Amino acid sequence: MxxxxxxxxxxxxxxxxxxxxxxxxxxxxxxxxxxxxxxxxxxxxxxxxxxxxxxxxxxxxxxxxxxxxxxxxxxxxxxxxxxxxxxxSGLKTEWQRSGLLIPLFADDRIHHRQNALQWSKRFAWNVEELDAKQSCELEPMISDQLSGSLYWPKVGQVRxxxxxxxxxxxxxxxxxxxxxxxxxxxxxxxxxxxxxxxxxxxxxxxxxxxxxxxxxxxxxxxxxxxxxxxxxEPVKGQIVLLKDKPGKIKHIIKHDDVYLVPRMDGHILVGASMERVGFKPGMTESVVNNLLESTYRMIPGLKDVAIVKQWMGYRPGSxxxxxxxxxxxxxxxxxxxxxxxxxxxxxxxxxxxxxxxxxxxxxxxxxxxxxxxxxxxxxxxxxxxxxx
Ligand SMILES: Cc1cc2nc3c(=O)[nH]c(=O)nc-3n(C[C@H](O)[C@H](O)[C@H](O)COP(=O)(O)OP(=O)(O)OC[C@H]3O[C@@H](n4cnc5c(N)ncnc54)[C@H](O)[C@@H]3O)c2cc1C
Incomplete structure (x- = not known):
């Protein structure tokens, strides 16, 4: 060498x-x-x-x-x-700090608040604890059933x-x-x-x-x-793409088994399943329905928004x-x-x-x-x- x-x-x-x-x-x-x-x-x-x-x-x-x-x-x-x-390249990657919101509901399957706050403090990740009113002001379409949220304003995304x-x-x-x-x-x-x-x-x-x-x-x-x-090993993930008006959802929103990623042009990615099924192409109706149900529980107003595409990929798991x-x-x-x-x-x-x-x-x-x-x-x- x-x-x-x-x-x-x-x-x-x-x-x-x-x-x-x-x-x-x-x-x-x-x-x-x-x-x-x-x-x-x-x-x-x-x-x-x-x-x-x-x-x-x-x-x-x-x-x-x-x-x-x-x-x-x-x-x-x-x-x-x-x-x-x-x-x-002369291209725009649409890298942006859209911020990340984790809403908190009484019946959350996973309770992250304490660990998330401690971790953010230790590693100097800027986090804000919002009450229900502040959360709804920040992300108006989110269900008003939430008790509050954790908000990391500097978290980014890229297309x-x-x-x-x-x-x-x-x-x-x-x-x-x-x-x-x-x-x-x-x-x-x-x-x-x-x-x-x-x-x-x-x-x-x-x-x-x-x-x-x-x-x-x-x-x-x-x-x-x-x-x-x-x-x-591959860990399969399925994603559903919605299309709404730009800016209706403003932040990346993560909750229990689903996350939403709003793009600048109004597309909203709804992801993603975690499946240890080897290389098995194709979408599964039940998985897609689960993703959508979790989304609609969190943001009821998205029920009327069109689904424009679905796809899957293999994460290189370890x-x-x-x-x-x-x-x-x-x-x-x-x-x-x-x-x-x-x-x-x-x-x-x-x-x-x-x-x-x-x-x-x-x-x-x-x-x-x-x-x-x-x-x-x-x-x-x-x-x-x-x-x-
Ligand atoms: C649904 C889903 C959601 C995700 N969300 C996020 C996220 O929000 N944020 C994030 O950071 N990451 C996310 N990831 C993970 C991220 O996409 C992967 O970790 C990353 O793309 C891995 O990059 P890679 O180059 O290792 O693999 P790949 O992009 O899979 O590239 C590996 C390439 O190797 C090629 N190859 C394989 N074998 C050979 C061979 N023998 N000879 C030549 N070529 C070969 C393949 O064809 C492939 O093109 C997500 C992944 C999925 C599937």
Missing amino acids: KQSGQANQMRIAIIGGGVIGCLTALYLHKLGAQPVILEKGEAGRESSWAGAGILCPIHPWLYPDSFTQLIDASLNLFPAMNEMLERE NPRMLTAIKKALAKYHVPMHEQAEVVGVGVDGQGAVANVKLANGTVMAVDAVLLAAGSWSGALARQLGLALPV PDGMPYLGPVEGVPGMWVATGHYRNGVALAPGTAELMSRWIMGEEPTLDLSDFRVNRPIVHLDKVGFPAV
Whole structure:
């Protein structure tokens, strides 16, 4: 494997053209490396397209502190990354701080108030506790049955399909090679056991100095093919899209089993199921009905709003809800950045920044030991895999 002294000649195969692979490739290019993206289908069309683009974990207080530190590091990079993407692509990603509201009802299935307030204080996340009247003033369509709410005014969102298009445009501008319909089926090593090439399904063998496994939900199976144990599995999520007048719903609203994400043009994403069913395409009527019922209970006025689209995607799940980041022990040149589960868009700039520098020889500035590839498998309740 070439070291950073020869950085400008370092050829790095990125397996997977999702937000993680594509953004890391862009950052590697900016550091002078020669990344090449290998994507089995169309880049940016899997989880990274399907997600809701909320830039805050669902219930971050349920994770270890190291996860919040990684999220904070990534979110701090979002404004500059977004500015760079919009400048280099000429597109708007619709990144905005629309704020996040968690309404509180007497019959809530999950009572978050105490943990949420403590976590926000510890990590200096600006939160406001609102009574029922203030909550209804802030979000007039919400049910007046609520007893109050928690409000994080600075939480952001991004229109992730647009972010992916912007990343792809920036990659094209810099002539970073992107091969679509190019499925990686193997990684070859040299006599010392270091990465030497990648093998594609069409028989092509490409000589490389390093490989980054960023294949989303497919990473676990591909890793097994490469002789590496990586417990990443798909967790299916279904989403329903409503279309209302712009500004009727103003904030991201999260409650028990559903969240709403209002886009600038009046679209409202209603998400998302958590299903451990493997790769099983298609929508399910009962799941969609559950999402809608939960929505209408919270915001009765949305009952009359048109459903314009439905889709699903596979989150790259991990047993503890956290990504795998770093080198593979014993295989020089082999790197992993996957398993971002419910938070891959929020974690994208942090992952790209940390991984690109690490691959190029710089030690990470953050303690990433909780995210190491060979950590013990621990199933974390509520943030890890859902029950089958
Ligand atoms: C319904 C839903 C809602 C979500 N909401 C949010 C949210 O609000 N906020 C947030 O931050 N995150 C959210 N996420 C999660 C986020 O979308 C993912 O964590 C993130 O997109 C993962 O990015 P990725 O690049 O690892 O995976 P992907 O986008 O899935 O990309 C992986 C790519 O690898 C390719 N690939 C696989 N195998 C191979 C191979 N052998 N050779 C070549 N290419 C291969 C695939 O075709 C795919 O394009 C959501 C996800 C879903 C499904």
